Amino acid sequence: MKLVKTLLLTGENNHDWKRSAPYCKNLLEESKKFEVDLTTDPSVSLTDKDKLSDYNLFFVDYNGPQWVDPAKENFINAIRNGTNVCILHASNNAFDGWVEYEEICALMWRTGAGHGKYHKFDVEVTDPGHPITKGLPLVFKDHPDELYHGLSHMHNTDYHVLATAFSSVDSGGTGQEEPMVLVKNYGDGRIFHLILGHVSGGGGMDTFENRDFQTLLLRGCEWAATGDCALN
Numbered sequence: 001m002k003l004v005k006t007l008l009l010t011g012e013n014n015h016d017w018k019r020s021a022p023y024c025k026n027l028l029e030e031s032k033k034f035e036v037d038l039t040t041d042p043s044v045s046l047t048d049k050d051k052l053s054d055y056n057l058f059f060v061d062y063n064g065p066q067w068v069d070p071a072k073e074n075f076i077n078a079i080r081n082g083t084n085v086c087i088l089h090a091s092n093n094a095f096d097g098w099v100e101y102e103e104i105c106a107l108m109w110r111t112g113a114g115h116g117k118y119h120k121f122d123v124e125v126t127d128p129g130h131p132i133t134k135g136l137p138l139v140f141k142d143h144p145d146e147l148y149h150g151l152s153h154m155h156n157t158d159y160h161v162l163a164t165a166f167s168s169v170d171s172g173g174t175g176q177e178e179p180m181v182l183v184k185n186y187g188d189g190r191i192f193h194l195i196l197g198h199v200s201g202g203g204g205m206d207t208f209e210n211r212d213f214q215t216l217l218l219r220g221c222e223w224a225a226t227g228d229c230a231l232n
Contacts, residue, residue, distance in 0.1 A: 003035040004225040006057040011040030012064020015090045016201045021061045023208050024088070024217070028059075031218050034225075046071035057084050057225045060091040066098065076100045080187030084224040086217075089197030092151065099155060104186050105193055106159035107151040107179060115146045116172025118198065123180050123212070127162045131229045132183070132192070132219045140212035146198035149174045159184040159193075163216075181216060183223070190227065192220035 006028060010021040021038060028034035034057070039045035042062065046052065047070045058075070067075070079085055085104060093109040095101045102108055123140040125133045140163075149167045163181040167173030182193045194217060198207050207213055219229045 001033075004033055004057055004222070005055050006034050006036045006059055006221075006225075007045065007052075007055045008036050008038040008059040008061065009042040009045070010038065010061045011042065012062060013090055014063055014093065016199045016203070017061055019205065020088075020197070020199050020208065023205065024059065024061060027208075027214060027218065028221060033218075033222060042075075043067045043071045046074050049074045052078050052083070055083055057086065057221060059086045059088070059221065061088045063090045063094045066095060072098065072101075076104075079104065079189035079191075082188035084190045085186075085192070086221050086224055087191065087193040088217075089146075089195060092148075092193065092195065102154035103157045104184075104191055106154060106157050106182060106184055106191075107193065107195070108154050109148065110152040110154075113148065113150045113152065114172075115148050116167065118144070118146055118203075119171050120144050121147055121165050121168070121171070123163050123165050123196070124177075125163050127160070130160075130162050130183070130223075131227070132181070132216070132223045133162050134229070136215065136219075137212075140216075143196070143210055143212060144206040145196050145213075147171065147173060147178060147180075148195050149176070149178045151179070151195070157184070181220070183220075190224045192224040194220055 025036045120142040164177040
């Protein structure tokens with residue numbers, strides 16, 4: 001079986017990317033479905049347009065300075081031409097004003113966004129028929145994470161929500177259901193946007209060690225890369 005060639009883009013984040021990125025690389029590779037190259041300098045790695053054609057999946061765990069223009073252009077063109085994407089958690093905080101990236105994410109942390117305290121909450125599947133969620137429990141109980149609220153819908157771009165969570169007022173939230181997992185297409189590329197995924201410097205890895213989170217991440221990446229899911 002041919003492995004999904006993946007480029008994991010990291011190196012800056014307001015979260016602890018030095019733990020989250022290697023953890024995700026190992027998780028993907030241990031599934032025996034993915035081969036992952038990890039770069040901590042996307043501005044360099046994305047400027048080699050010929051090498052980018054090797055990759056079927058970009059995994060974005062990055063929230064930092066803008067990449068150089070050639071890197072941004074190659075990233076967008078690759079996705080339009082069929083390279084697929086996983087957007088993880090605070091990666092939706094990044095690149096204010098980069099319209100194409102904002103369209104890829106669909107929902108972004110912009111003015112008005114926030115989260116309450118880190119706590120356990122239920123994640124409810126809203127589309128059990130999608131390949132990512134098909135056959136999974138309808139509720140993932142007691143998921144430990146940050147629960148983002150008030151994300152901005154960017155540029156009226158289309159997206160489809162697969163799972164939500166209730167942002168309770170008691171936890172510092174909105175008292176509303178908030179999207180946690182969404183998918184969309186951008187050109188010929190499939191986009192999997194996992195809004196879950198918090199880890200802070202010095203904090204535990206409870207979110208990433210949660211089996212339900214791992215299942216969503218793996219199945220989402222597999223769907224993005226192949227259009228289907230076989231992983232459990």
